[in-house]
Amino acid sequence: MTIASESADVDSATAVAELPARSTQNDAPQIVRIGLAERSYPIAIGTHLFSEAEAYASLPQGHCALIVTNTTVSPLYAGRLKSVLAASYSQVHRVVLPDGEAHKTWQTLNLIFDALLQHGCDRNTVLFALGGGVVGDMTGFAAASFMRGVPFVQVPTTLLAQVDSSVGGKTGINHPLGKNMIGAFHQPLLVVCDLDTLDTLPARELSAGLAEIIKYGPIYDMDFMAWLEAHIDALRVCDRVALAHAVRRSCEIKAAVVGADEREAGLRAILNFGHTFGHAIESGMGYGVWLHGEGVGAGMLMAAELSHRLGLVDAAFCARLRALVARAGLPVRAPVLDANDNAGRYLELMRVDKKAQAGEIRFVLIDGPGKAVLRTAPDALVREVVNTCCAPA
Ligand SMILES: NC(=O)c1ccc[n+]([C@@H]2O[C@H](COP(=O)([O-])OP(=O)(O)OC[C@H]3O[C@@H](n4cnc5c(N)ncnc54)[C@H](O)[C@@H]3O)[C@@H](O)[C@H]2O)c1
Numbered sequence: 564m565t566i567a568s569e570s571a572d573v574d575s576a577t578a579v580a581e582l583p584a585r586s587t588q589n590d591a592p593q594i595v596r597i598g599l600a601e602r603s604y605p606i607a608i609g610t611h612l613f614s615e616a617e618a619y620a621s622l623p624q625g626h627c628a629l630i631v632t633n634t635t636v637s638p639l640y641a642g643r644l645k646s647v648l649a650a651s652y653s654q655v656h657r658v659v660l661p662d663g664e665a666h667k668t669w670q671t672l673n674l675i676f677d678a679l680l681q682h683g684c685d686r687n688t689v690l691f692a693l694g695g696g697v698v699g700d701m702t703g704f705a706a707a708s709f710m711r712g713v714p715f716v717q718v719p720t721t722l723l724a725q726v727d728s729s730v731g732g733k734t735g736i737n738h739p740l741g742k743n744m745i746g747a748f749h750q751p752l753l754v755v756c757d758l759d760t761l762d763t764l765p766a767r768e769l770s771a772g773l774a775e776i777i778k779y780g781p782i783y784d785m786d787f788m789a790w791l792e793a794h795i796d797a798l799r800v801c802d803r804v805a806l807a808h809a810v811r812r813s814c815e816i817k818a819a820v821v822g823a824d825e826r827e828a829g830l831r832a833i834l835n836f837g838h839t840f841g842h843a844i845e846s847g848m849g850y851g852v853w854l855h856g857e858g859v860g861a862g863m864l865m866a867a868e869l870s871h872r873l874g875l876v877d878a879a880f881c882a883r884l885r886a887l888v889a890r891a892g893l894p895v896r897a898p899v900l901d902a903n904d905n906a907g908r909y910l911e912l913m914r915v916d917k918k919a920q921a922g923e924i925r926f927v928l929i930d931g932p933g934k935a936v937l938r939t940a941p942d943a944l945v946r947e948v949v950n951t952c953c954a955p956a
């Protein structure tokens with residue numbers, strides 16, 4: 564693994580290799596604010612945004628900035644971000660991490676600390692997370708812990724990161740035994756969602772982002788779910804107007820939930836809909852085999868099925884959610900994790916979920932469309948759900 568870093572004035576090679584800016588719309592950015600007293604911050608959503616100086620005008624000027632990115636995103640966007648930051652910071656360094664969920668680890672996190680220390684970065688250094696949720700979660704955790712806390716900015720370049728992971732301050736890394744098991748709450752100073760960056764995103768990753776968008780319907784806003792049913796095809800071809808609405812509404816919902824319960828004392832757990840099953844899929848398959856959004860998509864269907872078997876929603880609701888997940892290009896069958904005792908393996912993996920208490924799994928379930936509830940379920944019922952949802956179609 565390498566640490567690629569350079570100062571602001573030696574980046575011409577990367578800048579030349581970049582894609583030209585593409586946009587169909589050049590309106591002023593929309594701003595969603597997340598209200599967290601002194602930790603409040605704006606989420607800017609628009610086009611032509613991440614490489615515009617005005618987007619960062621609210622930030623404190625400083626001596627040193629560190630762009631944290633990865634091998635895929637760096638050649639696409641890091642040069643442009645670096646150029647714009649050079650106006651505000653006398654040194655702009657970059658660290659390029661290996662790409663992928665399998666690298667959301669201590670070893671990769673250490674590359675960020677190595678870069679910070681090698682460049683003599685101090686407590687006023689601002690970290691910029693340029694990439695998807697993996698880069699964002701690791702950069703945030705590095706910012707939370709370097710010198711016991713430095714500021715950071717999220718510049719999300721995947722749909723999933725724009726609608727979910729860049730907002731709310733959950734940061735961390737994976738452990739082989741469980742997703743996101745080591746981390747901290749640390750809010751960014753600013754989130755800059757440039758819809759133009761989604762033009763280069765592979766279709767499979769776009770679909771993964773749609774899973775986290777779909778999530779907001781059943782847990783919070785069934786009108787939004789109906790809007791998604793009408794606009795899912797437009798979203799899949801990156802229609803700017805549809806994307807702008809989906810990103811904005813998702814951020815509004817997440818901001819409202821996090822603003823009311825920053826550290827998941829209660830309400831915030833609803834954002835984990837689909838994640839108890841989904842995280843088991845991710846770790847059980849090996850990180851990166853199923854994308855996070857794919858695990859969440861199948862996990863939501865499993866949680867909906869469990870809700871139905873507990874009498875909380877009707878079969879029509881499950882079928883409706885399943886149809887939308889399918890139309891988003893996501894898998895609707897959950898994978899088999901163990902040929903001998905598949906349901907047992909799911910249960911074993913889910914017992915390490917952060918919502919579990921004294922080894923008892925607590926699921927986010929749908930208690931009527933648009934309303935989520937956190938509750939336990941008998942193992943026998945969970946087994947039935949796993950067996951049903953993993954069965955061949
Ligand atoms: N902190 C939170 O609240 C939160 C919320 C949801 C998910 N997450 C975490 O986020 C991660 C998933 O994030 P993700 O789906 O963004 O995955 P990711 O960060 O792995 O990015 C997906 C892929 O897209 C590439 N990519 C990124 N931007 C691109 C662009 N503009 N063009 C082309 N390729 C691009 C990346 O290099 C990567 O290969 C998981 O680790 C998940 O646990 C965290």
Ligand SMILES: O=C(O)C(=O)C[C@@H](O)[C@H](O)[C@H](O)COP(=O)(O)O
Nearest residue numbers: 727731733742743831834835838917
């Ligand atoms: O922000 C939250 O809260 C969420 O739960 C959002 C999820 O989409 C995200 O995947 C989160 O990282 C999962 O949190 P975890 O506490 O289960 O690791």
Ligand SMILES: [Zn+2]
Nearest residue numbers: 775838855859
């Ligand atoms: Zn998630």
